[in-house]
Amino acid sequence: MQNEFIEKVKQKYGGKKIYYILTMGCQLNENDSEKLAGMLESMGYKPTKNIEDADVIVINTCCIRENAEEKVFGKLGELKKLKLTNNIIIAIGGCMMQEKEMRNKIKQSYPYVDIIFGTHTLHKFPEDLYYVLSNKEKIQDVLEIDGEIHEELPIKRNNTKQASVTIMYGCNNFCSYCIVPYVRGRERSRRPEDIIKEIKDLAEKGYIEITLLGQNVNSYRGKENYGFAELLNDINSIEGIKRIRFISPHPKDFTDDVIKAIKNGENICKLIHLPLQSGSSNVLKAMNRNYTKEQYLSLVEKIKNNIPNATFSTDIIVGFPGETEKDFEDTLDIVKKVNFEQIYMFIYSRRHGTRADKMENQIPEEVKHERFNRLKNLFEHNISKNNQKYIGTIQDILVEGTSKNNANIYTGRTQSNKVVNFEGNKEWIGQFKKIKIIAEHTWYLEGKIDE
Ligand code: SAH
Ligand code: SF4
Ligand code: F3S
Secondary structure: OHHHHHHHHHHHHOOOEEEEEOOOOHHHHHHHHHHHHHHHHHHHOOOOOOOHHHHHEEEEEEOOOOHHHHHHHHHHHHHHHHHHHHHOOOEEEEHHOOOOOHHHHHHHHHHOOEEOOOOOOHHHHHHHHHHHHHHHOOEEEEEOOOOOOOOOOOOOOOOEEEEEOEEEEEOOOOOOOOOOOHHOOOOEEEOOOHHHHHHHHHHHHHOOOOEEEEHHHOOOOEEEEEEEEHHHHHHHHHOOEEEEEEEHHHOOOOOOOOHHHHHOOOOOOOOEEEEEEEEHHHHHHHHHOOOHHHHHHHHHHHHHHHHHOOOEEEEEEEEEOOHHHHHHHHHHHHHHOOOEEEEEEOOOOOOOOOOOOOOOOOHHHHHHHHHHHHHHHHHHHHHHEEEEEEOOOEEEEEEEEEEOOOOEEEEEOOOOEEEEEEEEOOOOOOOOOEEEEEEEEEEEEEEOOOO
16 A cells, blocks of 8 residues: 555655655664665655755654653754755654654644654555645654554665664563653564565675664564574575674573574674663662573573673663662672673663653662763773783674775674774675784774785
8 A cells, every 4th residue: 555655756746856864763763764765765755965955854763761852852943944944844753753742742842843653653654745745734643552564665775785674573571661662562573484585685685794673582473483593593594694683682581592593503693782781680670670680690601601702792771760889889790790892871761651760769860970980981991801802813804894084994893793993995895804803992903804
C-alpha cells in the first residue's frame, strides 16, 4: 500500500525536491532514519547536507535522557524562520513522539510542525507526506499499540561497507529508569529468513561488516528453538561478511550457547558490549536488572575463560535514586576489575512514567556530577594502561577513510572496535589491512602497515 503513496508523491510532487534528516538517537534510530531516507529517495527526493536547502525536514527523536529532548526543542525553535521563509514541510517522529505530553507540547508551542509520527508508524511516512502535500493540512499519525514488523522498506544506507541490521524491535525488561519499553513497545523478533536474506543481499552489494541491533539481542526468538545463538551461527556462515557485531545483549540472558556461538564464529567480533548500569547489587535490584554484582563478574570470567581474546565495553548510569557512596564504589570496583575498552557513562535522568521517577531518594545534581567525574577519571586513567596490550601486535584493520584532522592519515578499527590511525592510501578504503600497532594515544592507537 505504501508503494501506491510513494508513486503518488513522486508523480505529483517529486522531481527536484530535497530532504534533510536529523537523527537524535541510538543506532536503532539511525537505522530507522536510513529507512526514512530510503522512502524519501524512492519518492524522488534528494539528500542535502545543508538544512536550509531542504523542502522536507525530518527530525527523528530520542527521549532516553532529558538532554536529548531539550535538543529537539532547540532545533524546532531554529526551524521556525525556515518554515516561514521557505515554505518547507517539517516532520517529527521517533521515540519522543510516542509520549503524549510531548506531542501536546509540540502542537502547542511549535504549531508549524506538519507531520508527527511515532515508532510504530514509520513505514507510513509516504502516506503521511502525501496527505500533507495534497490536503495542505497537518497530520498526527501515532499508534499506541505495538506495530507490526514491516519488511522490505526502501533503505538508503549511510555507508557502503558497514551496515546495521535491526533483528528485533521493542523491549520487555522494564529496567526501572528506562523509557524504551514505553516508546518502543514489546519485543518482536524478525523472522530468521528475513534477516538472513537482508544480510546476504548486503554481502552481494559488497558490505563486509554488519552490526545486529536490538534492545536485548540475546532474547531474540526467531521461531521455536531458534534464538540468538542460532542466528549468530547462520550469519557467521554468510559468505562475504567478515565482521559481525551486535548491540546490546543483556547480562541476564547471556546463555552458554551464545558464548559458544561467539567463540566458534570466526567472523564474530570478540568485543562484547555488556551493559553493567551499576556495580552495586542493591542498585541493580532497584533498577530491575535481574543480576547481582557477583553474577556480572562471574559472567565476565566465564566469557574470558571460553573466549581468551574477548574484550568488553559497557554502559554505566551514575546517580540512580538511592545510590550511596558505597554503591558507587562498587561500580568503581567493577571498572577496576574488568578492563573495559570503552564505557558509555550517563548521569541518571528522570523519565516521566518510569518507576525510578517515582522513587523518593533522588540524588542531588551536584552529587551525580561529582560521581560522574570520578568514574570518568578512573576510566581515563586506566585506558592508557589497557591500551598497552595492543603495542607491538598486528591487527586486522578495516580501513574506513581518512582521519578528520589530517587527510594523509587513514583510519579504521580493530576487531575490538579500537580506532587505529596510520599512513595509507585511497585504494585501501573498504579493505582489510594488517597494521602493526606502534603507539597508543588514549582514544586511538597509532600503527603502520605490516609489510
Ligand atoms: N537496551 C540497551 C540500551 C538502551 S539505552 C541495554 O539494556 O543495554 C542505552 C543506555 O542508556 C542504557 O544502557 C543506559 O545506560 C542509558 N540510560 C537508559 N535510561 C537512562 C536514564 N533514564 N538516565 C540515564 N541513562 C539512561
Ligand atoms: Fe531500557 Fe533495560 Fe530495555 Fe535496555 S533492557 S532498553 S535499559 S528497559
Ligand atoms: Fe534509541 Fe533513544 Fe529511542 S536511545 S530506542 S532513540 S529513546
